Amino acid sequence: MARATTTSDAFNAVAEPRRRQILDVLAGGERPVNDLVASLGLAQPQVSKHLRVLREVGAVYVRGEGRQRLYRLNGQALKPIHDWVKSYERSWSERFTRLDVVLEELKKEEGDGGDE
Amino acid sequence: MAVTSNGTATVTLPTDEQILITRDFDAPKHLVYKAWTTPELVKRWWNAKRGDVTNAEIDLRVGGRWRYVMVTDDGFEVGFHGEYREIVPNERIVSTEVYEGMPEGEAVNTLTLTEEDGRTTLTVLVQHTSKEHRDAHIDSGMEAGMQDAMDLLEQVASSLR
Numbered sequence: 001m002a003r004a005t006t007t008s009d010a011f012n013a014v015a016e017p018r019r020r021q022i023l024d025v026l027a028g029g030e031r032p033v034n035d036l037v038a039s040l041g042l043a044q045p046q047v048s049k050h051l052r053v054l055r056e057v058g059a060v061y062v063r064g065e066g067r068q069r070l071y072r073l074n075g076q077a078l079k080p081i082h083d084w085v086k087s088y089e090r091s092w093s094e095r096f097t098r099l100d101v102v103l104e105e106l107k108k109e110e111g112d113g114g115d116e
Numbered sequence: 117m118a119v120t121s122n123g124t125a126t127v128t129l130p131t132d133e134q135i136l137i138t139r140d141f142d143a144p145k146h147l148v149y150k151a152w153t154t155p156e157l158v159k160r161w162w163n164a165k166r167g168d169v170t171n172a173e174i175d176l177r178v179g180g181r182w183r184y185v186m187v188t189d190d191g192f193e194v195g196f197h198g199e200y201r202e203i204v205p206n207e208r209i210v211s212t213e214v215y216e217g218m219p220e221g222e223a224v225n226t227l228t229l230t231e232e233d234g235r236t237t238l239t240v241l242v243q244h245t246s247k248e249h250r251d252a253h254i255d256s257g258m259e260a261g262m263q264d265a266m267d268l269l270e271q272v273a274s275s276l277r
Contacts (some may be wrong), residue, residue, distance in 0.1 A: 088254045091166070092164075093124040094165050095140075095161055095164045103141055
């Protein structure tokens with residue numbers, strides 16, 4: 001039950017392009033807020049607002065170090081989204097595996113039927 | 117047997133309304149095009165592991181219609197149809213696609229084939245009108261993906277021996 005809630009929330013959190021940008025930056029490693037502000041070219045309050053949403057769904061972790069707040073990605077929370085696309089991908093992979101077989105036959109037929 | 121695919125399809129979500137599917141094939145593009153546009157051939161691969169394609173109608177001309185019907189293993193019939201908008205033989209097809217279970221969500225699909233050294237890169241860009249429709253589309257694939265993809269791969273692999 002808890003998982004279902006987290007899943008749909010994470011989906012919504014990641015639906016926003018700016019928040020996806022933040023996640024992209026954090027994919028490179030832990031960053032202080034200032035770095036994120038610089039990377040995104042947004043005002044700090046906006047960045048903080050997005051970070052709050054991401055934190056609430058568990059997509060990012062925050063810790064204080066001295067006067068800095070450092071953010072890092074929580075891959076676990078994003079896994080449902082990754083899996084979601086992966087399953088779709090798998091169903092196309094299945095189709096294409098079958099298509100490979102058809103294509104092998106077509107190549108052979110063409111070979112048998114004379115030079116192209 | 118030399119079925120040399122590079123394995124899996126790659127799916128990305130370039131924007132909130134799009135899905136992009138990419139895959140390389142060890143065959144020239146005119147054969148990929150033929151397999152993509154010939155009803156008897158479509159029936160052999162389009163179902164993935166989901167069931168049988170019982171109907172594949174292809175009226176391959178601009179303004180012409182297509183319709184595929186699949187019966188899933190548990191007896192559920194699902195239909196898809198659309199219209200061809202642009203056709204460049206062996207290279208590009210733009211068509212609409214409607215899943216008949218959700219007729220309000222019409223997508224526009226662009227198939228592109230590019231060949232290099234006898235190999236073909238296929239891309240399908242699926243353009244939805246909203247993120248909701250795009251996401252519902254992926255959900256439908258997810259359910260299918262849940263049905264043991266590995267079984268199918270094994271079957272195909274052993275049939276090649």
